[in-house]
Amino acid sequence: MSNVSSYGVAIIGCGTVGGATALLLTRDREILSRRLGLNLDLRHIVDLDFANARKLGLDEKLYRTSLQDALDDPKVGVVAELIGGTTIARSFIEKALNAGKNVVTANKALLAQHGNELYALARKNGVCMAFEASCAGGIPIIRALCDGLIANRIDAMYGIVNGTCNHILTAMIRHGQSYAAALAEAQQTGLAEADPTLDVTGVDSAHKLAILAALAFNQKVDFKLIPVQGIDKLDLRDVAYGRELGYVVKLLAIAQRQENGLSLRVRPAFISQEHPLAWVCGPFNAVSVYGHANGHTMYYGRGAGGLPTASAVAADLASVAMGNAKRQFDQLRIWPDLNEPARQLPIDEITSRYYIRILAVDRPGVFAYIATILGKMGISISSVLQREAPAQSTHVPVVITTAKASEGAIRKALDQVDALDVVTGKSVCLSIVDEHPEHL
């Protein structure tokens, strides 16, 4: 397409996502140009190591070891930061913004923790930031919140936003693998990192939750205040009991408006087998959003990987090049740097239904002790699953689901339950996330 105008792009970081983005802008240039009516002209690939760039066959003439080369190029209108991390990436983004370049980034950790300062810096420099690729890979979920759902008050959002965890959980649910075995296999097949901590502890999901919730609820979200629990302590027995009760366990990033504030948390939680999120398997991600007008919409796709994430980066580059990203950044009032801090509920005030598993001595009256404690804390029991003790066992698992209660009340009650002589070990407690009601 020679008869269309060009818009200059620099890519910083040529790893998995940076390399794939470069491929979309070079190898697949025709696809994008034909649809966009505009050439995204990749002019610089900035990195210190070009092994991946060479492997992908990217033109060596584009390789730069200095960011400044890209920033000094007046034809570059947008810089895509695809290094990751919160140190060098941050300083590179600041330099790009201060040089008057628009910035596209996939960096969820950075935006979750320092997004507001960066957005404000972009405004100060009269440029914009776009970050579709920071959440749920190739799924256009940020566009949904900022554009397709603009007329909605968002009331709740449930997301499966970490493919590694969802892959491990799928193996546990479908193949009965233990957490440790499923993790080991995921590491072997490259679906989990050698150090999977950020993923399996839920921190990566919390990064994405912080970004998405700020846009959905139009409030500043303090990432550090999000209660996070990962899948690394999840017991296969609870996966099985949950299934018996009609639930599937998923690592959910949960955001809900409560009367007294915003309830944000990352939890391995039970969701009904009837809910579309229950069917999201393997490395796929999905986000359910509940709007006051639109009701439930869900967005599903690959939450990671080079090309899917690069697809989101390229969409942002296109939007910047067209001027639409800037207009949204200037016009809309959804951006957290323009809004007040949310009242983020402390974990004790967050209400939910709960699944509790208690290992109790098989003796008359034990259930009455437990029920009495729950009753005194104002916690209603919804269902009980208790089987006869297996032969040669003196202990039985008692599985209880509760009506809505505050996590504080549940914790206090379980502390008392666990202190009972007839109870062995620490009780297990998992949230049950009910379908959010639609009022259309």
Add this chain to the structure above:
Amino acid sequence: MSNVSSYGVAIIGCGTVGGATALLLTRDREILSRRLGLNLDLRHIVDLDFANARKLGLDEKLYRTSLQDALDDPKVGVVAELIGGTTIARSFIEKALNAGKNVVTANKALLAQHGNELYALARKNGVCMAFEASCAGGIPIIRALCDGLIANRIDAMYGIVNGTCNHILTAMIRHGQSYAAALAEAQQTGLAEADPTLDVTGVDSAHKLAILAALAFNQKVDFKLIPVQGIDKLDLRDVAYGRELGYVVKLLAIAQRQENGLSLRVRPAFISQEHPLAWVCGPFNAVSVYGHANGHTMYYGRGAGGLPTASAVAADLASVAMGNAKRQFDQLRIWPDLNEPARQLPIDEITSRYYIRILAVDRPGVFAYIATILGKMGISISSVLQREAPAQSTHVPVVITTAKASEGAIRKALDQVDALDVVTGKSVCLSIVDEHPEHL
């Protein structure tokens, strides 16, 4: 929000969608203004009958019986056509475009048949059209195709885009209701129209397919050439056999790139129980899109109803007011009026796997006859399901799934099969839609 600027809107047609849109712009004005940073100022509601408008409590000062009043108002920048139909709606849209107003519409029948003329007329007048609400109600699927997936070559798209049909199919699948019983119940509960023809025959799905495929594949689509089959002939026995084979029947709007052209059709078709579309139940819609970079993404939500559809209309109004809709309309090269006509494959050239049910006399050698005919037509058999004949029956159903074959070959083969002495009645043939392969 008094310190933000305003953009004038007129709504034409105050039925279910028009009335709900008016509510979003008046009753819920604060929600939209706060997020958009702009007031969408509803200045005119044009209709001949204001019973619904009154019922909704819409301000009588806005009621107009003449379109011209809205067109003469220089503050009106956009007109939302929410009348439906292809006659008055068309002339009203033309008048609005010729008066220099941008147009937002939910009118799938009109766009499927006359979209290209209208888009061209908009360009001639220097304004734009936006039509998110025309397909799949509140799901931002057009935005996905035009924005989030802009860097993708779209290779396939499978949509459940008619909530009435999906509701009826869900009742057949889950409750074993016959088509007639499920339809009657849907009519009683308001989920099917008194005259459900457009829905159950698949024509409404074909309207949406024509619009979506044109945007996905960036070619002109001739609606009249889309082969359409509805759910009105669907037999409960095939639903059950399909399930035994691991499939769920859905009314699918199918678009696939084939080597020799574009394969477009609406069909009750089998899709694997593992595919996310298989889980879409009741009146919900969903569209699976396969991009060369992004792989599989799916968009799920309510495909009809006042507020969900109004949510999409309001998003378009917001985009028009911001100027982004116009920029996309001018800049992107995805709009069908700018592109060449697709080579739409005639039904005989469309290839698919098939499910076939033949009612045969229970006599030695019958299966050999059938297999011989299929073999001669080059059709490979993938699986066979044949049970012993029930007591007192001389006939057995033979259920066959095939490898990929052209629909022409299948039809010819079945004509010969049906002509066999040993075969009773007309064979049933349904497409099997396999998961589209991702090459990421």
